[in-house]
Amino acid sequence: MDAFDGFPDFMATNGSALSRFAYLLVGNHADAEDLLQSALTKTAVHWRRVARYDNPAAYVRQAMVNEIYGRWRRRRLLRMVSVTKVPERSSADAADASVDRLVVWRALDRLTPRQRAVLVLRFHEDLSVEETAALLRCSTGTVKSQTHAALSRLREMAPELADLRVS
Amino acid sequence: MPELRTIFAHEAADVPTYDVGAKVLRAARRRRRLRTTVTAATALAAVLGGGGLFVTLRSASPAADMIAADRPATVSSVAWLPSSVDMTVPEPPLLPLDRAVGRGALIYKTCDLPCPARLVTEDGTQYALPRVAQMPPTIPRRATLSPDGRWLSYPDAQGNYLLRDLTGTKTLPTGNRRATGWSADSAWVGVADASSEDGVEALAPPATNAAARPLPADDTRPLAGLTTDGAAVFGGAEAHEDGNPRIDLYVVDDSGAGRSVPVDVKGQVGSTEDLHSGTLIRTVDDDTVLVQLLEWSDSKQGRTSIAGDLLHIDAASGEVLARIRLPEPINTTTVTGESATTAKGQAFRTLAAVVPDGVLLKVFRDGAPVAVELLDLASGDRSTIATFANSVATEVLLPGES
Numbered sequence: 001m002d003a004f005d006g007f008p009d010f011m012a013t014n015g016s017a018l019s020r021f022a023y024l025l026v027g028n029h030a031d032a033e034d035l036l037q038s039a040l041t042k043t044a045v046h047w048r049r050v051a052r053y054d055n056p057a058a059y060v061r062q063a064m065v066n067e068i069y070g071r072w073r074r075r076r077l078l079r080m081v082s083v084t085k086v087p088e089r090s091s092a093d094a095a096d097a098s099v100d101r102l103v104v105w106r107a108l109d110r111l112t113p114r115q116r117a118v119l120v121l122r123f124h125e126d127l128s129v130e131e132t133a134a135l136l137r138c139s140t141g142t143v144k145s146q147t148h149a150a151l152s153r154l155r156e157m158a159p160e161l162a163d164l165r166v167s
Numbered sequence: 168m169p170e171l172r173t174i175f176a177h178e179a180a181d182v183p184t185y186d187v188g189a190k191v192l193r194a195a196r197r198r199r200r201l202r203t204t205v206t207a208a209t210a211l212a213a214v215l216g217g218g219g220l221f222v223t224l225r226s227a228s229p230a231a232d233m234i235a236a237d238r239p240a241t242v243s244s245v246a247w248l249p250s251s252v253d254m255t256v257p258e259p260p261l262l263p264l265d266r267a268v269g270r271g272a273l274i275y276k277t278c279d280l281p282c283p284a285r286l287v288t289e290d291g292t293q294y295a296l297p298r299v300a301q302m303p304p305t306i307p308r309r310a311t312l313s314p315d316g317r318w319l320s321y322p323d324a325q326g327n328y329l330l331r332d333l334t335g336t337k338t339l340p341t342g343n344r345r346a347t348g349w350s351a352d353s354a355w356v357g358v359a360d361a362s363s364e365d366g367v368e369a370l371a372p373p374a375t376n377a378a379a380r381p382l383p384a385d386d387t388r389p390l391a392g393l394t395t396d397g398a399a400v401f402g403g404a405e406a407h408e409d410g411n412p413r414i415d416l417y418v419v420d421d422s423g424a425g426r427s428v429p430v431d432v433k434g435q436v437g438s439t440e441d442l443h444s445g446t447l448i449r450t451v452d453d454d455t456v457l458v459q460l461l462e463w464s465d466s467k468q469g470r471t472s473i474a475g476d477l478l479h480i481d482a483a484s485g486e487v488l489a490r491i492r493l494p495e496p497i498n499t500t501t502v503t504g505e506s507a508t509t510a511k512g513q514a515f516r517t518l519a520a521v522v523p524d525g526v527l528l529k530v531f532r533d534g535a536p537v538a539v540e541l542l543d544l545a546s547g548d549r550s551t552i553a554t555f556a557n558s559v560a561t562e563v564l565l566p567g568e569s
Contacts, residue, residue: 032185037191105174114453124179141420142420
């Protein structure tokens with residue numbers, strides 16, 4: 001039996017969702033592809049074990065989160081992107097929504113990796129507090145406090161995000 | 168303002184599926200081939216060692232990434248550490264309390280107790296710390312610097328510890344409690360009883376007036392460090408199950424909840440390597456730690472050990488993320504006379520601290536600290552950032568080291 005039996009199928013089934021997750025974690029395609037490749041490689045090396053898990057995709061997500069923590073420490077000088085620089089408006093309603101998304105997207109760049117990961121897991125992957133805590137290997141209290149801290153920081157960085165909504 | 172969920176969904180909608188499958192499988196196959204090769208080599212070393220022929224074979228981790236950090240070091244500098252420190256300066260002035268002196272770069276001592284320690288600031292100025300005569304000689308009088316060099320924890324002449332802002336004049340008395348660990352960003356300091364290191368509490372800098380927060384710990388696990396949100400990692404207790412060393416981390420999150428995280432280093436530790444009590448653990452960032460292995464060798468004087476490679480560990484899962492291969496240590500001893508031995512020709516590096524610039528290593532030759540290197544964990548690049556001219560130091564403490 002080959003050590004990677006089933007792994008190509010796993011990648012085919014989960015590749016899209018994991019690509020989106022990687023992109024939301026790091027905010028650009030180059031880093032996201034690199035991140036996904038690194039996490040999948042680690043997963044493949046341990047595939048015989050991981051394949052038996054209930055949710056191997058969660059293992060890949062966890063590997064990605066661990067990876068970005070390490071990369072952030074190595075890249076101390078964060079990109080300083082002004083959240084007030086926005087593109088020209090074209091039409092009223094569509095432009096307003098576009099501007100809002102751009103403001104939020106750039107503000108996300110200035111969160112810590114843990115804060116950003118918590119928001120992505122909670123509000124894109126739709127994980128519960130408990131599921132997020134399990135994936136991040138921390139307490140539910142930490143998830144809640146990191147969520148609060150992340151949202152507060154977004155609002156603090158850009159006053160126009162004061163009414164940023166979450167459900 | 169739309170919902171955050173909607174914003175995420177919109178951004179994610181156009182993300183393509185990254186085509187990494189082929190590259191992933193190639194890389195994974197290569198790593199599995201390396202594991203098979205190294206495991207066989209490790210087994211060979213064990214057989215040869217057991218047969219009386221000692222082979223110092225540095226075995227690589229079969230399951231963790233290997234980062235080669237054993238290339239020659241370049242020469243570089245950092246703003247906060249003078250490139251050369253003269254340790255023969257006679258009687259520097261006492262550290263003043265009424266003015267700022269600038270960030271600390273390192274602390275050193277040139278003799279044993281009751282010899283006072285000396286502080287070197289980032290501009291190279293040296294100051295003597297108070298001579299403490301009243302404390303029992305068995306109580307440590309260890310001064311420590313925060314990773315950013317701003318805060319100095321040290322005992323005054325009466326033996327009471329102070330936490331001093333070197334960039335100003337603010338001083339916080341901490342009684343008989345000294346700093347035993349810092350967060351990488353210097354935002355948090357762990358203080359504990361100077362003699363027993365029991366009763367660790369986390370303190371935010373005095374500027375924030377935050378109250379001290381007790382951290383649960385036991386007496387077998389020293390503080391490895393704090394995270395940027397005031398959580399803590401304790402470590403060092405080893406259990407030898409089936410003859411294999413194991414590290415037990417105890418992680419306390421910022422809500423105060425603690426949990427054990429066993430780190431199984433089986434397969435990461437070669438047949439000529441070990442951990443033993445007092446193995447140094449340092450926090451790297453909020454979620455990972457570094458631990459240093461020891462290499463041992465047999466000689467006429469018996470079995471001796473010397474500092475070796477580093478392991479980078481995920482403190483949340485206990486997974487060994489990488490092994491950092493440092494230059495091969497040289498562990499030689501020379502018998503001079505009937506009872507004296509010297510460490511002539513001995514050379515090794517010890518894991519000192521983690522600062523914003525990277526990992527600090529202290530270089531020792533013939534038993535004395537001679538230089539400081541900065542290690543980039545990702546690339547394995549090392550650079551010599553300071554040398555100690557005429558090194559007569561018995562001890563050197565770098566920022567973040569406690």
